[in-house]
Amino acid sequence: MTQIFNFSAGPAVLPKEVLQQAAAEMLDWHGSGMSVMEMSHRGPEFISIYKQAEADLRELLAVPANYKILFMQGGGLGQNAIIPMNMLGCCPQPGTIDFVHTGSWSGKSIKEAKRYANANVAASAEANGFTSIPPQDTWRLTPGAAYLHICTNETIDGLEFNFVPQVDARTPIVADMSSHILSRSIDVSKYGVIFAGAQKNIGPAGLTLAIVRDDLLNEALNICPSAFHWKTVAEHESMFNTPPTYSIYIAGLVFAWLKRNGGVAAMEQRNIEKARLLYAALDADDFYQNRVAPEYRSRMNVPFYLRDESLNEQFLAGAKARGLLQLKGHKSVGGMRASIYNAMPIEGVQALVDYLNEFAGR
Ligand SMILES: *Cc1c(COP(=O)(O)O)cnc(C)c1O
Numbered sequence: 001m002t003q004i005f006n007f008s009a010g011p012a013v014l015p016k017e018v019l020q021q022a023a024a025e026m027l028d029w030h031g032s033g034m035s036v037m038e039m040s041h042r043g044p045e046f047i048s049i050y051k052q053a054e055a056d057l058r059e060l061l062a063v064p065a066n067y068k069i070l071f072m073q074g075g076g077l078g079q080n081a082i083i084p085m086n087m088l089g090c091c092p093q094p095g096t097i098d099f100v101h102t103g104s105w106s107g108k109s110i111k112e113a114k115r116y117a118n119a120n121v122a123a124s125a126e127a128n129g130f131t132s133i134p135p136q137d138t139w140r141l142t143p144g145a146a147y148l149h150i151c152t153n154e155t156i157d158g159l160e161f162n163f164v165p166q167v168d169a170r171t172p173i174v175a176d177m178s179s180h181i182l183s184r185s186i187d188v189s190k191y192g193v194i195f196a197g198a199q200k201n202i203g204p205a206g207l208t209l210a211i212v213r214d215d216l217l218n219e220a221l222n223i224c225p226s227a228f229h230w231k232t233v234a235e236h237e238s239m240f241n242t243p244p245t246y247s248i249y250i251a252g253l254v255f256a257w258l259k260r261n262g263g264v265a266a267m268e269q270r271n272i273e274k275a276r277l278l279y280a281a282l283d284a285d286d287f288y289q290n291r292v293a294p295e296y297r298s299r300m301n302v303p304f305y306l307r308d309e310s311l312n313e314q315f316l317a318g319a320k321a322r323g324l325l326q327l328k329g330h331k332s333v334g335g336m337r338a339s340i341y342n343a344m345p346i347e348g349v350q351a352l353v354d355y356l357n358e359f360a361g362r
Pocket of ligand 1: 074075151154177178197
């Protein structure tokens with residue numbers, strides 16, 4: 001059988017070892033006689049799974065003690081509403097949120113925030129076709145804004161922040177890290193809130209992580225639903241209502257896999273190497289094109305176009321025949337996209353590079 005490499009942007013590839021372990025434990029977790037899916041979220045078995053996952057994630061990202069890690073639901077798009085509802089109670093109504101518009105996902109966050117606040121677009125990359133991040137000295141930030149929202153890796157446009165914005169110490173930075181969390185070292189203390197849907201670089205869909213600094217837990221608007229109220233969720237250790245138990249279990253297996261493989265720093269080195277290999281093949285001549293400014297190119301999501309787009313179907317069919325799956329670009333931008341998350345081995349990137357060269361007749 002051809003070896004399969006899955007380049008989906010999400011839900012996305014998981015480490016084979018993790019899936020094998022989950023399969024082995026499917027019917028009977030550690031002699032409990034139960035599948036994890038069948039356990040009470042308040043029983044000792046699941047509590048041990050949850051506590052280990054929380055501790056491992058805290059260690060992997062070096063999350064300081066004054067931050068809570070919340071295991072929530074509702075996805076990244078859910079957070080676009082949950083965050084304003086949790087953070088706008090701090091200021092006179094309607095509050096103002098600053099945004100940097102760098103692509104599709106920050107665009108969606110802006111649209112949703114307008115239901116709750118003044119959404120000020122402090123800077124936008126729209127005019128350059130979302131190919132570079134506006135320099136920080138051009139941003140027009142609002143004094144007294146409730147927070148600054150950025151999407152640190154734009155999954156569709158393939159644009160990644162390579163810096164942490166410098167802001168007034170009173171303005172928390174809220175970062176959507178859905179598609180690159182755990183792919184590179186970060187300094188959590190520079191952010192007020194980090195959130196991420198799990199289905200890109202962590203585990204199955206259904207789990208959404210929110211890492212929230214303690215002083216921001218209690219600034220919610222009255223309309224905020226209890227199940228999404230950070231303080232309530234934190235006080236109940238993510239068990240105010242039933243959390244996505246199976247997704248938390250798989251995420252925990254991924255965290256353990258990351259630790260066995262050297263943690264985030266080792267993963268970052270591998271991701272740099274994988275991205276270097278792939279972009280070099282795309283840049284070799286003008287057969288393929290990636291339009292993002294080199295310093296802002298994403299290490300995780302690599303969109304590209306064939307110079308002759310009439311070859312798109314032929315390219316995808318040939319890729320599929322070689323076991324290279326889900327390379328079609330997002331419907332809003334067309335072209336191709338290779339997502340090369342932590343769980344994508346370098347062999348997968350090499351197989352794609354070999355195919356890119358072959359198809360281009362190099
Ligand atoms: C996928 C994604 C989202 C949306 O996640 P859902 O779980 O579908 O709501 C939000 N932000 C980014 C950066 C993403 O990649």
